[in-house]
Amino acid sequence: QSFFQRFLLWMDVLDPLLLLKSSDEIKRARLLIQTKEKTLTEPLHNNQTRQAFLLSLSSVHPDTNNIIPVLFRPPAFMPITLPWVIVSSLQHQAKSTFFFQFVFHTYTTAFTLLNGNGTPKAEEYSLHQKQIFYGLGAISYAACVGALPLVFMNRYTMKSSLTQLIVRKLLPAPLLGLTSAFTAAVVRSPEFENGIEVMDRNGKVVGVSRNAGEKAVRETVVSRAVLFGTTLFLPEVLVHFVQRAQLVKNPRALAAVRMLLITSVLAGMVPISLSMFPQCGEIKRADLEPEILSSTEETELFYNRGI
Numbered sequence: 164q165s166f167f168q169r170f171l172l173w174m175d176v177l178d179p180l181l182l183l184k185s186s187d188e189i190k191r192a193r194l195l196i197q198t199k200e201k202t203l204t205e206p207l208h209n210n211q212t213r214q215a216f217l218l219s220l221s222s223v224h225p226d227t228n229n230i231i232p233v234l235f236r237p238p239a240f241m242p243i244t245l246p247w248v249i250v251s252s253l254q255h256q257a258k259s260t261f262f263f264q265f266v267f268h269t270y271t272t273a274f275t276l277l278n279g280n281g282t283p284k285a286e287e288y289s290l291h292q293k294q295i296f297y298g299l300g301a302i303s304y305a306a307c308v309g310a311l312p313l314v315f316m317n318r319y320t321m322k323s324s325l326t327q328l329i330v331r332k333l334l335p336a337p338l339l340g341l342t343s344a345f346t347a348a349v350v351r352s353p354e355f356e357n358g359i360e361v362m363d364r365n366g367k368v369v370g371v372s373r374n375a376g377e378k379a380v381r382e383t384v385v386s387r388a389v390l391f392g393t394t395l396f397l398p399e400v401l402v403h404f405v406q407r408a409q410l411v412k413n414p415r416a417l418a419a420v421r422m423l424l425i426t427s428v429l430a431g432m433v434p435i436s437l438s439m440f441p442q443c444g445e446i447k448r449a450d451l452e453p454e455i456l457s458s459t460e461e462t463e464l465f466y467n468r469g470i
Contacts, residue, residue: 169438172220177238177434181221189230192218225442225467226281226360235277237470241433243270249425252335252395257313264342265306271387272298272346279469280379282360282371283353290357294350301349305342312338332399340392344384351380351469361446361455361464369464370455375446379468382440390436398424437470444468 164172184192192215221238224231233239247267251260276294283290312330354376360368361375402421411417444466448456451464 164441166438169441170434173237173434173437175217176221177241177437178217178221179238179242181218181238182233182236184218184222186230189218189222191215193223193228224278224281231277235274237278237437240274241429245426245429248339248391248394248429249422251309251339252398252421252425257310257317260313261306261310264309264339265302268302268305268342268346271343272302272350275347275383275387275470276350279351279383280354280359280376280467282467283357283376284371290353294353297352298346298350301346305346308342309335309338336392336394336396336399339395340388340390343391344388347387348380348384351383354380354469359466361451361466363459363461363464369459369461370452372446372451372455372464372466374450374452375444375464375466378446378450379444379466382444383469386436386439389439390432393432394425394429397428440468442468442470 195212195215196219222230222236234243244267247263247270250263251267253260276298312334316326316330355373357376358371358373359376359379361370361372362368398421401424402417405411405420406417411420446464446466448462448464455464
């Protein structure tokens with residue numbers, strides 16, 4: 164699929180109304196797809212099967228076939244993260260910024276954990292416990308990094324206009340993008356440490372590849388950084404031009420304009436970021452480990468990238 168095709172598909176998958184579907188409806192949708200034995204493109208020609216296909220994509224983990232908790236399904240991502248992105252952009256006090264970013268990263272990390280690749284295995288420890296432990300450390304670190312510029316500014320009483328511009332206007336966007344990428348990489352680190360399953364064109368698992376796991380995590384990290392970095396950066400630029408043009412003079416109206424811009428950009432960037440790379444990732448034969456090369460003659464193998 165092209166980027167535009169993936170974008171149109173994600174626009175349908177992210178429909179918030181899909182969150183209202185019950186577990187029984189989701190199971191029936193899965194059963195409908197399985198009994199018809201359709202390919203990924205054929206369901207789109209029939210409305211009933213298409214709706215079942217979209218419901219399945221929005222609600223079921225592709226590796227485990229488990230129904231994802233409703234608050235962590237893709238359609239819930241934008242509505243839940245929006246308030247925390249807005250309050251994180253305000254940059255008032257260090258303590259409140261730390262709290263808001265801690266809650267924000269807690270949710271996005273849990274979302275990443277529940278929507279990542281579900282095939283890594285480990286024998287000597289509980290993989291799930293390790294991911295939770297890593298995630299808590301990453302969340303705490305990311306929240307501290309987000310609040311650190313305000314701590315320095317207040318501690319050393321650096322209140323000049325240049326400092327205010329850097330700390331409150333320029334730093335929030337790259338910091339949120341980088342910390343979001345960092346938490347995603349940490350919580351999904353078992354995927355490139357232990358490897359993920361790769362399949363041939365018929366869906367047959369041919370091996371476990373650390374290279375594929377690294378590629379899957381790298382693509383997800385890039386998309387997450389672009390998503391939240393752009394969501395804070397672009398509205399700030401637009402607000403700057405609105406102020407320079409004196410289109411809005413009232414501070415409250417300007418704050419409303421900023422919130423409206425953040426909402427609009429986030430609503431657009433979520434499907435864009437999810438469409439940057441195919442959900443069904445592809446890796447060339449030359450990029451696989453020798454032990455996998457010996458078990459298949461396929462030139463291209465596939466894996467679940469995760470979200």
